Amino acid sequence: MLALKNWDIDLIRSEKRTLLGFFSLYMILCLIILCFFTFIYYSFQKDLLLQEKRVELQNYTSDFTLRLKDLHINFDKYKYYPRDERYNSAIFDSDKKEIFSTLKSKNVDLKKVIYLTQDDKIHFITQPESYYLGTKYVVIEISQNRNWIEELFDFLFYFNGSIFIIMLIIGYFLLNILIKPMKDALYLLDRFIKDTTHELNTPVSTIVSNIEMIDKDNLDEKLKKKITRIDIGAKTISNIYDDLTYLTLNNKIVSQNKNFDLSYILKQRLEYFKTLANVKKIVFIKEIQENIFIYIDEKKISKLIDNLLSNAIKYNKIAGFIKITLKKNSLIIEDSGKGMTKEELENLFIRYRRFDKSVGGFGIGLNIVSMIAKEYNLEVVFSSEINKGTKVEVKWQK
Amino acid sequence: MAKIIIVILLTLCFSKADIYEQNCVTCHQQIPVSIDKFFYRYLLKYSSQRAVKVALFDYLKEPSKDKTVMPEAFILRFDIKKASTLNDKELKEAIDIYWDKYQVFGKLK
Numbered sequence: 001m002l003a004l005k006n007w008d009i010d011l012i013r014s015e016k017r018t019l020l021g022f023f024s025l026y027m028i029l030c031l032i033i034l035c036f037f038t039f040i041y042y043s044f045q046k047d048l049l050l051q052e053k054r055v056e057l058q059n060y061t062s063d064f065t066l067r068l069k070d071l072h073i074n075f076d077k078y079k080y081y082p083r084d085e086r087y088n089s090a091i092f093d094s095d096k097k098e099i100f101s102t103l104k105s106k107n108v109d110l111k112k113v114i115y116l117t118q119d120d121k122i123h124f125i126t127q128p129e130s131y132y133l134g135t136k137y138v139v140i141e142i143s144q145n146r147n148w149i150e151e152l153f154d155f156l157f158y159f160n161g162s163i164f165i166i167m168l169i170i171g172y173f174l175l176n177i178l179i180k181p182m183k184d185a186l187y188l189l190d191r192f193i194k195d196t197t198h199e200l201n202t203p204v205s206t207i208v209s210n211i212e213m214i215d216k217d218n219l220d221e222k223l224k225k226k227i228t229r230i231d232i233g234a235k236t237i238s239n240i241y242d243d244l245t246y247l248t249l250n251n252k253i254v255s256q257n258k259n260f261d262l263s264y265i266l267k268q269r270l271e272y273f274k275t276l277a278n279v280k281k282i283v284f285i286k287e288i289q290e291n292i293f294i295y296i297d298e299k300k301i302s303k304l305i306d307n308l309l310s311n312a313i314k315y316n317k318i319a320g321f322i323k324i325t326l327k328k329n330s331l332i333i334e335d336s337g338k339g340m341t342k343e344e345l346e347n348l349f350i351r352y353r354r355f356d357k358s359v360g361g362f363g364i365g366l367n368i369v370s371m372i373a374k375e376y377n378l379e380v381v382f383s384s385e386i387n388k389g390t391k392v393e394v395k396w397q398k
Numbered sequence: 399m400a401k402i403i404i405v406i407l408l409t410l411c412f413s414k415a416d417i418y419e420q421n422c423v424t425c426h427q428q429i430p431v432s433i434d435k436f437f438y439r440y441l442l443k444y445s446s447q448r449a450v451k452v453a454l455f456d457y458l459k460e461p462s463k464d465k466t467v468m469p470e471a472f473i474l475r476f477d478i479k480k481a482s483t484l485n486d487k488e489l490k491e492a493i494d495i496y497w498d499k500y501q502v503f504g505k506l507k
Contacts, residue, residue: 072442076434081506094445100506131445133502 015182023175030167034160045152050114050122053142057114057124060087060140065128072132087142091135099134103141110137120144190247197244204241207234232275239310243364246303255297255375262292262301266326269305276313277322285323292326294396296376304372307365308333308392315390331394340384348382417488418495429476437500439467447497454493458482 067082068091081100082089090101096110105121114124124140211231216224270284277284294301312322312335320336340348348366373380377397384390426433444450457465461478482489 072438075438075502079505079507093447094449095447097446097503099502130442132442133506134441134445134450136445 019175019179022178023171026171026174027168030164030171034163034167038156038160041156042152046116049144049148050116053122053144054114054124057087057122057140057142058126060084060142061124061126061138064089064138064140065126065132068128068132068135068138069130075133087140089141090139091133092137092139093134094131094136096137101139103139104143105141108139110139116144120146120149193244193247197241200237200241204234204237208238228275232279235272235276239306242303243307243368246368247364255300257295257297259293259295260298260301262294262331263288263290263326265298265302266305266324266331269302269309270324273306273309273313276310280313280316281319282313282316283319283321285321287323287325289326289328292328300372300375304369304378304394305331307369308394311365312337312390312392320389329396332391334389334391336389339386339388339390340382341386345382345384417484418492418499421482421484421488421492422496425479431472433496434500436467437496441502443467447501451490451493451497454496455489458484458489458493 063084064082064087071078071080071082081102083102088102088104090103090108091099092108092110093099103121103123105117105119105123107117108123108125109115110125112123112125114122116122120143121141122144124142126138126140127136128138207230211227211234214227216227219227266288270286274284309322309324312333315337316322316335317337322336323332323334325332325334369380372378373394379393379395381393381395382390383393423433426436440450440453444453453465453467457467459481461481463473463478466473466478484492
Protein backbone atom coordinates (compact mmCIF):
# COMPACT_ATOMS: atom_id res chain seq x y z
CA MET A 1 0.00 0.00 0.00
CA LEU A 2 3.05 2.23 0.47
CA ALA A 3 3.53 2.37 -3.27
CA LEU A 4 0.01 3.70 -3.66
CA LYS A 5 0.70 6.54 -1.26
CA ASN A 6 3.73 7.53 -3.30
CA TRP A 7 1.51 7.73 -6.35
CA ASP A 8 -1.03 9.96 -4.59
CA ILE A 9 -3.73 7.36 -5.28
CA ASP A 10 -6.43 6.27 -2.83
CA LEU A 11 -7.94 2.86 -3.43
CA ILE A 12 -11.64 2.64 -2.65
CA ARG A 13 -12.91 0.38 0.13
CA SER A 14 -14.19 -2.40 -2.16
CA GLU A 15 -10.86 -2.46 -4.06
CA LYS A 16 -8.95 -2.68 -0.80
CA ARG A 17 -11.28 -5.44 0.36
CA THR A 18 -10.72 -7.36 -2.91
CA LEU A 19 -6.95 -7.02 -2.58
CA LEU A 20 -7.08 -8.07 1.07
CA GLY A 21 -9.28 -11.01 0.09
CA PHE A 22 -6.85 -12.06 -2.62
CA PHE A 23 -3.91 -11.74 -0.26
CA SER A 24 -5.68 -13.70 2.50
CA LEU A 25 -6.64 -16.42 0.03
CA TYR A 26 -3.05 -16.61 -1.19
CA MET A 27 -1.73 -16.88 2.38
CA ILE A 28 -4.33 -19.51 3.33
CA LEU A 29 -3.37 -21.50 0.25
CA CYS A 30 0.31 -21.22 1.23
CA LEU A 31 -0.54 -22.38 4.75
CA ILE A 32 -2.49 -25.38 3.43
CA ILE A 33 0.42 -26.36 1.16
CA LEU A 34 2.87 -25.94 4.06
CA CYS A 35 0.67 -28.04 6.35
CA PHE A 36 0.44 -30.72 3.67
CA PHE A 37 4.23 -30.85 3.21
CA THR A 38 4.72 -30.79 7.00
CA PHE A 39 2.46 -33.79 7.33
CA ILE A 40 4.26 -35.62 4.51
CA TYR A 41 7.65 -34.83 6.03
CA TYR A 42 6.53 -35.87 9.52
CA SER A 43 5.12 -39.16 8.20
CA PHE A 44 8.30 -39.78 6.25
CA GLN A 45 10.50 -39.17 9.30
CA LYS A 46 8.29 -41.36 11.45
CA ASP A 47 8.42 -44.19 8.90
CA LEU A 48 12.18 -43.81 8.73
CA LEU A 49 12.45 -44.14 12.50
CA LEU A 50 10.17 -47.19 12.54
CA GLN A 51 12.20 -48.82 9.76
CA GLU A 52 15.38 -48.27 11.78
CA LYS A 53 13.81 -50.01 14.78
CA ARG A 54 12.28 -52.82 12.77
CA VAL A 55 15.35 -55.10 12.73
CA GLU A 56 15.75 -54.80 16.49
CA LEU A 57 12.04 -55.55 17.00
CA GLN A 58 12.17 -58.56 14.66
CA ASN A 59 14.98 -60.03 16.78
CA TYR A 60 12.97 -59.52 19.95
CA THR A 61 9.93 -61.13 18.30
CA SER A 62 11.94 -64.24 17.28
CA ASP A 63 13.29 -64.55 20.81
CA PHE A 64 9.81 -64.11 22.33
CA THR A 65 8.14 -66.58 19.93
CA LEU A 66 10.71 -69.27 20.77
CA ARG A 67 10.06 -68.81 24.45
CA LEU A 68 6.28 -68.83 23.85
CA LYS A 69 6.61 -72.07 21.91
CA ASP A 70 8.56 -73.58 24.77
CA LEU A 71 5.87 -72.45 27.21
CA HIS A 72 3.14 -74.00 25.02
CA ILE A 73 4.94 -77.36 25.00
CA ASN A 74 5.57 -77.32 28.74
CA PHE A 75 2.41 -75.57 29.86
CA ASP A 76 1.50 -78.48 32.14
CA LYS A 77 4.85 -78.02 33.93
CA TYR A 78 5.16 -74.27 34.33
CA LYS A 79 3.07 -71.21 33.48
CA TYR A 80 5.54 -68.32 33.56
CA TYR A 81 4.95 -65.79 30.79
CA PRO A 82 8.21 -64.95 28.93
CA ARG A 83 9.50 -61.54 30.05
CA ASP A 84 12.51 -59.47 28.99
CA GLU A 85 13.84 -56.16 30.34
CA ARG A 86 14.59 -54.92 26.80
CA TYR A 87 10.95 -55.04 25.72
CA ASN A 88 7.35 -55.51 26.83
CA SER A 89 4.97 -57.86 25.08
CA ALA A 90 1.39 -59.02 24.73
CA ILE A 91 -0.40 -61.96 23.12
CA PHE A 92 -3.86 -61.96 21.56
CA ASP A 93 -6.02 -64.78 20.19
CA SER A 94 -7.69 -64.87 16.76
CA ASP A 95 -10.71 -62.99 18.17
CA LYS A 96 -8.26 -60.23 19.23
CA LYS A 97 -8.89 -61.04 22.90
CA GLU A 98 -5.91 -60.33 25.12
CA ILE A 99 -4.41 -63.52 26.55
CA PHE A 100 -1.64 -61.83 28.52
CA SER A 101 0.09 -58.44 28.43
CA THR A 102 3.01 -56.59 29.99
CA LEU A 103 2.52 -53.55 27.68
CA LYS A 104 2.82 -50.05 29.10
CA SER A 105 0.73 -48.52 26.31
CA LYS A 106 -2.62 -50.27 26.38
CA ASN A 107 -3.96 -48.97 23.05
CA VAL A 108 -3.05 -51.71 20.61
CA ASP A 109 -3.96 -51.60 16.93
CA LEU A 110 -3.70 -55.16 15.63
CA LYS A 111 -4.44 -54.04 12.06
CA LYS A 112 -1.03 -52.38 11.78
CA VAL A 113 2.42 -53.96 11.69
CA ILE A 114 4.48 -51.23 13.29
CA TYR A 115 3.46 -47.86 14.72
CA LEU A 116 4.30 -45.17 17.23
CA THR A 117 1.85 -44.77 20.11
CA GLN A 118 0.85 -41.43 21.64
CA ASP A 119 2.90 -42.18 24.75
CA ASP A 120 6.11 -42.67 22.73
CA LYS A 121 6.16 -46.47 22.50
CA ILE A 122 6.76 -48.45 19.36
CA HIS A 123 4.49 -51.45 18.82
CA PHE A 124 5.54 -54.22 16.46
CA ILE A 125 2.90 -56.82 15.62
CA THR A 126 3.58 -60.25 14.13
CA GLN A 127 1.74 -63.52 13.75
CA PRO A 128 3.63 -66.66 14.81
CA GLU A 129 3.65 -69.69 12.48
CA SER A 130 1.37 -71.58 14.95
CA TYR A 131 -1.02 -70.36 17.59
CA TYR A 132 1.11 -71.12 20.65
CA LEU A 133 -1.24 -70.99 23.65
CA GLY A 134 -3.83 -69.72 21.19
CA THR A 135 -1.68 -66.72 20.24
CA LYS A 136 -2.46 -65.29 16.84
CA TYR A 137 -0.91 -61.86 17.45
CA VAL A 138 2.37 -61.12 19.25
CA VAL A 139 2.89 -57.46 20.19
CA ILE A 140 6.39 -56.31 21.09
CA GLU A 141 6.76 -52.88 22.68
CA ILE A 142 9.86 -50.72 23.09
CA SER A 143 10.20 -47.14 24.34
CA GLN A 144 11.16 -44.30 22.03
CA ASN A 145 13.08 -41.27 23.21
CA ARG A 146 10.94 -38.11 23.00
CA ASN A 147 13.89 -36.01 21.73
CA TRP A 148 13.43 -37.05 18.13
CA ILE A 149 9.94 -35.54 17.89
CA GLU A 150 10.99 -32.35 19.67
CA GLU A 151 13.91 -31.97 17.25
CA LEU A 152 11.59 -32.67 14.34
CA PHE A 153 9.04 -30.08 15.49
CA ASP A 154 11.80 -27.50 16.08
CA PHE A 155 13.09 -28.08 12.57
CA LEU A 156 9.58 -27.90 11.05
CA PHE A 157 8.76 -24.73 13.00
CA TYR A 158 11.82 -22.81 11.80
CA PHE A 159 11.69 -24.20 8.28
CA ASN A 160 7.98 -23.49 7.83
CA GLY A 161 8.37 -20.08 9.45
CA SER A 162 11.08 -19.14 6.95
CA ILE A 163 9.06 -20.46 4.00
CA PHE A 164 5.98 -18.59 5.24
CA ILE A 165 7.89 -15.30 5.43
CA ILE A 166 9.29 -15.87 1.92
CA MET A 167 5.75 -16.60 0.66
CA LEU A 168 4.56 -13.42 2.38
CA ILE A 169 7.18 -11.36 0.53
CA ILE A 170 6.37 -13.08 -2.78
CA GLY A 171 2.68 -12.42 -2.08
CA TYR A 172 3.40 -8.73 -1.61
CA PHE A 173 5.15 -8.53 -4.98
CA LEU A 174 2.39 -10.57 -6.63
CA LEU A 175 -0.14 -8.14 -5.24
CA ASN A 176 1.79 -5.22 -6.68
CA ILE A 177 1.86 -6.91 -10.10
CA LEU A 178 -1.87 -7.54 -9.81
CA ILE A 179 -2.78 -3.93 -9.00
CA LYS A 180 -0.32 -2.37 -11.44
CA PRO A 181 -2.87 -1.92 -14.29
CA MET A 182 -5.31 -0.35 -11.82
CA LYS A 183 -2.60 1.94 -10.44
CA ASP A 184 -1.61 2.90 -13.98
CA ALA A 185 -5.20 3.82 -14.86
CA LEU A 186 -5.65 5.92 -11.73
CA TYR A 187 -2.24 7.54 -12.20
CA LEU A 188 -3.12 8.42 -15.79
CA LEU A 189 -6.38 10.02 -14.66
CA ASP A 190 -4.65 12.02 -11.93
CA ARG A 191 -1.92 13.05 -14.35
CA PHE A 192 -4.51 14.23 -16.86
CA ILE A 193 -6.33 16.30 -14.22
CA LYS A 194 -3.03 17.78 -13.04
CA ASP A 195 -2.09 18.84 -16.56
CA THR A 196 -5.56 20.19 -17.29
CA THR A 197 -5.71 22.28 -14.10
CA HIS A 198 -2.28 23.67 -14.84
CA GLU A 199 -3.48 24.88 -18.23
CA LEU A 200 -6.70 26.32 -16.70
CA ASN A 201 -4.89 28.44 -14.15
CA THR A 202 -4.18 31.58 -16.18
CA PRO A 203 -7.53 31.94 -18.04
CA VAL A 204 -9.59 31.29 -14.91
CA SER A 205 -7.60 33.83 -12.87
CA THR A 206 -7.98 36.41 -15.65
CA ILE A 207 -11.77 35.96 -15.90
CA VAL A 208 -12.36 36.05 -12.14
CA SER A 209 -10.15 39.07 -11.46
CA ASN A 210 -11.58 41.05 -14.39
CA ILE A 211 -15.19 40.41 -13.38
CA GLU A 212 -14.37 41.54 -9.86
CA MET A 213 -12.95 44.79 -11.30
CA ILE A 214 -16.17 45.63 -13.22
CA ASP A 215 -18.31 48.29 -11.53
CA LYS A 216 -21.72 46.65 -11.76
CA ASP A 217 -23.62 49.69 -10.49
CA ASN A 218 -22.96 51.61 -13.69
CA LEU A 219 -24.27 48.88 -15.98
CA ASP A 220 -27.72 48.61 -17.47
CA GLU A 221 -29.95 45.76 -16.22
CA LYS A 222 -29.50 43.52 -19.32
CA LEU A 223 -25.73 43.70 -19.25
CA LYS A 224 -25.68 43.30 -15.46
CA LYS A 225 -27.56 40.00 -15.86
CA LYS A 226 -25.07 38.83 -18.48
CA ILE A 227 -22.13 39.79 -16.29
CA THR A 228 -23.73 37.97 -13.33
CA ARG A 229 -24.03 34.82 -15.45
CA ILE A 230 -20.37 35.12 -16.48
CA ASP A 231 -19.53 35.67 -12.80
CA ILE A 232 -21.38 32.46 -11.82
CA GLY A 233 -19.74 30.50 -14.60
CA ALA A 234 -16.31 31.82 -13.69
CA LYS A 235 -16.87 31.03 -9.99
CA THR A 236 -17.98 27.50 -10.86
CA ILE A 237 -14.87 26.96 -12.96
CA SER A 238 -12.77 28.57 -10.24
CA ASN A 239 -14.29 26.23 -7.67
CA ILE A 240 -13.60 23.16 -9.80
CA TYR A 241 -10.10 24.46 -10.44
CA ASP A 242 -9.52 24.86 -6.69
CA ASP A 243 -10.79 21.34 -6.04
CA LEU A 244 -8.57 19.80 -8.68
CA THR A 245 -5.54 21.76 -7.52
CA TYR A 246 -6.19 20.72 -3.95
CA LEU A 247 -6.58 17.10 -4.95
CA THR A 248 -3.49 16.90 -7.10
CA LEU A 249 -1.22 18.95 -4.86
CA ASN A 250 -2.74 18.04 -1.49
CA ASN A 251 0.16 15.96 -0.25
CA LYS A 252 2.65 18.64 -1.15
CA ILE A 253 0.86 21.59 0.48
CA VAL A 254 2.09 22.37 3.98
CA SER A 255 -0.83 23.27 6.24
CA GLN A 256 -0.68 26.68 7.88
CA ASN A 257 -2.80 26.05 10.92
CA LYS A 258 -3.99 28.99 13.01
CA ASN A 259 -6.93 29.85 15.23
CA PHE A 260 -9.42 31.19 12.69
CA ASP A 261 -12.78 32.86 13.20
CA LEU A 262 -15.02 30.26 11.57
CA SER A 263 -18.08 32.53 11.87
CA TYR A 264 -16.35 35.12 9.71
CA ILE A 265 -15.07 32.56 7.17
CA LEU A 266 -18.53 30.98 6.89
CA LYS A 267 -20.19 34.34 6.26
CA GLN A 268 -17.57 35.11 3.62
CA ARG A 269 -18.21 31.81 1.84
CA LEU A 270 -21.97 32.32 1.96
CA GLU A 271 -21.48 35.70 0.35
CA TYR A 272 -19.36 34.06 -2.34
CA PHE A 273 -22.06 31.48 -3.11
CA LYS A 274 -24.89 33.99 -2.94
CA THR A 275 -24.88 34.59 -6.72
CA LEU A 276 -24.98 30.86 -7.41
CA ALA A 277 -27.85 30.36 -4.97
CA ASN A 278 -29.80 33.28 -6.44
CA VAL A 279 -29.90 31.63 -9.86
CA LYS A 280 -31.91 28.71 -8.38
CA LYS A 281 -33.81 31.10 -6.08
CA ILE A 282 -32.42 29.28 -3.08
CA VAL A 283 -32.69 31.00 0.28
CA PHE A 284 -29.97 30.81 2.94
CA ILE A 285 -31.32 30.41 6.47
CA LYS A 286 -28.44 31.40 8.73
CA GLU A 287 -28.09 30.52 12.40
CA ILE A 288 -24.48 31.48 12.90
CA GLN A 289 -23.07 31.98 16.39
CA GLU A 290 -20.46 34.72 16.56
CA ASN A 291 -16.81 34.20 17.53
CA ILE A 292 -16.53 30.49 16.88
CA PHE A 293 -12.84 29.77 16.52
CA ILE A 294 -11.17 26.68 15.11
CA TYR A 295 -7.49 25.70 14.82
CA ILE A 296 -7.14 24.86 11.13
CA ASP A 297 -5.67 25.88 7.78
CA GLU A 298 -7.88 28.65 6.37
CA LYS A 299 -7.74 27.41 2.79
CA LYS A 300 -8.71 23.92 3.82
CA ILE A 301 -11.70 24.86 5.96
CA SER A 302 -12.85 27.19 3.19
CA LYS A 303 -12.55 24.31 0.73
CA LEU A 304 -14.57 22.07 3.02
CA ILE A 305 -17.34 24.69 3.41
CA ASP A 306 -17.27 25.48 -0.32
CA ASN A 307 -17.76 21.86 -1.27
CA LEU A 308 -20.62 21.33 1.15
CA LEU A 309 -22.34 24.54 0.08
CA SER A 310 -21.70 23.86 -3.59
CA ASN A 311 -23.32 20.42 -3.25
CA ALA A 312 -26.23 21.83 -1.28
CA ILE A 313 -26.89 24.31 -4.11
CA LYS A 314 -26.17 21.85 -6.91
CA TYR A 315 -28.53 19.14 -5.66
CA ASN A 316 -31.21 21.49 -4.33
CA LYS A 317 -34.57 22.14 -5.94
CA ILE A 318 -35.59 25.48 -7.45
CA ALA A 319 -36.74 27.93 -4.74
CA GLY A 320 -35.51 25.61 -2.03
CA PHE A 321 -33.60 26.55 1.09
CA ILE A 322 -30.25 25.85 2.72
CA LYS A 323 -30.09 26.10 6.49
CA ILE A 324 -26.65 26.85 7.88
CA THR A 325 -26.15 26.39 11.61
CA LEU A 326 -22.84 27.14 13.31
CA LYS A 327 -22.48 26.24 16.98
CA LYS A 328 -19.52 25.88 19.33
CA ASN A 329 -18.44 22.44 18.10
CA SER A 330 -20.44 21.83 14.98
CA LEU A 331 -21.41 23.15 11.60
CA ILE A 332 -24.67 21.91 10.09
CA ILE A 333 -25.71 22.43 6.47
CA GLU A 334 -29.20 21.25 5.59
CA ASP A 335 -30.73 21.43 2.13
CA SER A 336 -34.19 20.84 0.67
CA GLY A 337 -32.90 18.75 -2.24
CA LYS A 338 -33.86 15.35 -3.61
CA GLY A 339 -31.95 13.42 -0.93
CA MET A 340 -29.94 10.23 -1.25
CA THR A 341 -30.49 6.50 -0.87
CA LYS A 342 -28.71 4.43 1.81
CA GLU A 343 -26.35 2.93 -0.78
CA GLU A 344 -25.46 6.38 -2.12
CA LEU A 345 -24.73 7.56 1.42
CA GLU A 346 -22.31 4.64 1.95
CA ASN A 347 -20.29 5.52 -1.17
CA LEU A 348 -20.34 9.25 -0.62
CA PHE A 349 -16.62 9.87 -0.22
CA ILE A 350 -15.41 7.84 -3.19
CA ARG A 351 -13.48 9.90 -5.69
CA TYR A 352 -15.03 10.32 -9.17
CA ARG A 353 -18.35 8.90 -7.90
CA ARG A 354 -21.34 10.98 -8.95
CA PHE A 355 -24.91 10.20 -8.10
CA ASP A 356 -26.69 12.61 -10.36
CA LYS A 357 -25.09 13.02 -13.75
CA SER A 358 -27.60 15.70 -14.77
CA VAL A 359 -25.67 18.24 -12.68
CA GLY A 360 -22.04 19.17 -13.31
CA GLY A 361 -18.93 18.11 -11.42
CA PHE A 362 -16.19 15.52 -11.30
CA GLY A 363 -17.27 13.70 -8.17
CA ILE A 364 -14.26 14.88 -6.19
CA GLY A 365 -15.86 17.39 -3.82
CA LEU A 366 -16.78 15.06 -1.01
CA ASN A 367 -13.54 13.15 -1.48
CA ILE A 368 -11.76 16.39 -0.63
CA VAL A 369 -14.10 16.91 2.34
CA SER A 370 -13.21 13.45 3.63
CA MET A 371 -9.47 14.12 3.19
CA ILE A 372 -9.65 17.42 5.12
CA ALA A 373 -11.85 15.84 7.82
CA LYS A 374 -9.36 12.98 8.19
CA GLU A 375 -6.44 15.41 8.52
CA TYR A 376 -8.10 17.48 11.28
CA ASN A 377 -10.06 14.67 13.00
CA LEU A 378 -13.36 16.23 12.03
CA GLU A 379 -16.39 14.00 12.18
CA VAL A 380 -18.59 14.38 9.10
CA VAL A 381 -22.03 12.80 9.46
CA PHE A 382 -24.46 12.65 6.55
CA SER A 383 -28.14 11.93 6.93
CA SER A 384 -30.60 12.06 4.10
CA GLU A 385 -34.20 11.42 3.22
CA ILE A 386 -35.42 10.96 -0.34
CA ASN A 387 -37.38 14.01 -1.61
CA LYS A 388 -36.85 15.83 1.68
CA GLY A 389 -33.19 16.76 1.68
CA THR A 390 -29.74 16.06 3.07
CA LYS A 391 -28.16 17.13 6.33
CA VAL A 392 -24.39 17.31 6.86
CA GLU A 393 -23.01 17.77 10.33
CA VAL A 394 -19.32 18.56 10.80
CA LYS A 395 -18.21 18.11 14.44
CA TRP A 396 -14.84 18.85 16.02
CA GLN A 397 -13.22 18.46 19.45
CA LYS A 398 -13.61 21.14 22.09
CA MET B 399 -32.27 -73.20 53.55
CA ALA B 400 -28.67 -72.30 52.79
CA LYS B 401 -27.69 -75.92 53.02
CA ILE B 402 -30.37 -76.88 50.50
CA ILE B 403 -29.12 -74.28 48.04
CA ILE B 404 -25.49 -75.44 48.41
CA VAL B 405 -26.57 -79.04 47.87
CA ILE B 406 -28.54 -78.08 44.76
CA LEU B 407 -25.60 -76.08 43.38
CA LEU B 408 -23.13 -78.89 44.07
CA THR B 409 -25.50 -81.39 42.46
CA LEU B 410 -25.77 -79.17 39.41
CA CYS B 411 -21.99 -78.78 39.22
CA PHE B 412 -21.33 -82.45 39.52
CA SER B 413 -24.08 -83.35 37.10
CA LYS B 414 -22.44 -80.96 34.56
CA ALA B 415 -18.98 -82.35 35.29
CA ASP B 416 -20.40 -85.77 34.88
CA ILE B 417 -21.19 -85.23 31.23
CA TYR B 418 -17.53 -84.45 30.53
CA GLU B 419 -16.08 -86.96 33.00
CA GLN B 420 -18.37 -89.80 31.99
CA ASN B 421 -18.41 -89.19 28.27
CA CYS B 422 -14.92 -87.88 27.55
CA VAL B 423 -12.42 -88.65 30.28
CA THR B 424 -13.42 -92.31 30.71
CA CYS B 425 -12.63 -93.13 27.07
CA HIS B 426 -9.48 -91.00 26.88
CA GLN B 427 -8.08 -92.72 29.96
CA GLN B 428 -7.80 -95.85 27.86
CA ILE B 429 -5.30 -94.30 25.45
CA PRO B 430 -1.74 -93.31 26.40
CA VAL B 431 -2.12 -89.63 25.28
CA SER B 432 -3.70 -87.51 28.01
CA ILE B 433 -6.78 -85.46 27.15
CA ASP B 434 -5.05 -82.07 27.76
CA LYS B 435 -2.64 -82.75 24.87
CA PHE B 436 -5.64 -82.76 22.53
CA PHE B 437 -6.73 -79.41 23.94
CA TYR B 438 -3.36 -77.73 23.27
CA ARG B 439 -3.39 -79.12 19.74
CA TYR B 440 -6.77 -77.50 19.19
CA LEU B 441 -5.49 -74.28 20.71
CA LEU B 442 -2.42 -74.41 18.44
CA LYS B 443 -4.64 -74.72 15.40
CA TYR B 444 -7.75 -72.67 16.20
CA SER B 445 -6.53 -70.06 18.71
CA SER B 446 -9.69 -68.51 20.15
CA GLN B 447 -12.35 -69.93 22.47
CA ARG B 448 -15.04 -69.55 19.85
CA ALA B 449 -13.01 -71.24 17.08
CA VAL B 450 -11.81 -74.08 19.34
CA LYS B 451 -15.33 -74.86 20.57
CA VAL B 452 -16.78 -74.82 17.05
CA ALA B 453 -13.98 -77.13 15.77
CA LEU B 454 -14.41 -79.56 18.71
CA PHE B 455 -18.17 -79.68 18.24
CA ASP B 456 -17.86 -80.33 14.49
CA TYR B 457 -15.31 -83.05 14.97
CA LEU B 458 -17.15 -84.84 17.77
CA LYS B 459 -20.38 -84.79 15.77
CA GLU B 460 -18.77 -86.08 12.59
CA PRO B 461 -15.21 -87.25 13.20
CA SER B 462 -13.05 -87.54 10.08
CA LYS B 463 -9.41 -87.64 9.06
CA ASP B 464 -9.77 -84.20 7.48
CA LYS B 465 -10.96 -82.60 10.68
CA THR B 466 -8.60 -84.22 13.15
CA VAL B 467 -5.82 -82.20 14.79
CA MET B 468 -3.79 -85.32 15.67
CA PRO B 469 -0.80 -86.49 13.61
CA GLU B 470 -1.17 -89.25 11.05
CA ALA B 471 0.79 -91.76 13.13
CA PHE B 472 -1.67 -91.30 15.96
CA ILE B 473 -4.63 -91.92 13.66
CA LEU B 474 -2.98 -94.99 12.16
CA ARG B 475 -2.50 -96.41 15.62
CA PHE B 476 -5.79 -95.40 17.29
CA ASP B 477 -7.99 -94.68 14.28
CA ILE B 478 -10.69 -92.02 14.15
CA LYS B 479 -13.12 -92.00 17.09
CA LYS B 480 -16.78 -92.73 16.66
CA ALA B 481 -19.31 -89.87 16.52
CA SER B 482 -20.52 -88.69 19.90
CA THR B 483 -23.84 -90.03 21.09
CA LEU B 484 -24.54 -86.91 23.13
CA ASN B 485 -27.16 -84.51 21.93
CA ASP B 486 -26.08 -80.97 20.91
CA LYS B 487 -26.84 -79.42 24.29
CA GLU B 488 -24.97 -82.08 26.25
CA LEU B 489 -22.04 -81.99 23.86
CA LYS B 490 -21.77 -78.20 24.15
CA GLU B 491 -21.86 -78.53 27.94
CA ALA B 492 -19.08 -81.11 27.87
CA ILE B 493 -16.98 -78.87 25.56
CA ASP B 494 -17.54 -75.88 27.87
CA ILE B 495 -16.26 -77.90 30.82
CA TYR B 496 -13.30 -79.08 28.77
CA TRP B 497 -12.47 -75.45 27.76
CA ASP B 498 -12.76 -74.16 31.33
CA LYS B 499 -10.46 -76.89 32.58
CA TYR B 500 -7.56 -76.30 30.20
CA GLN B 501 -7.90 -72.74 28.80
CA VAL B 502 -4.92 -70.40 29.39
CA PHE B 503 -6.70 -67.12 30.27
CA GLY B 504 -5.83 -66.06 33.80
CA LYS B 505 -3.42 -68.94 34.29
CA LEU B 506 -0.24 -67.26 33.08
CA LYS B 507 1.99 -65.73 35.72
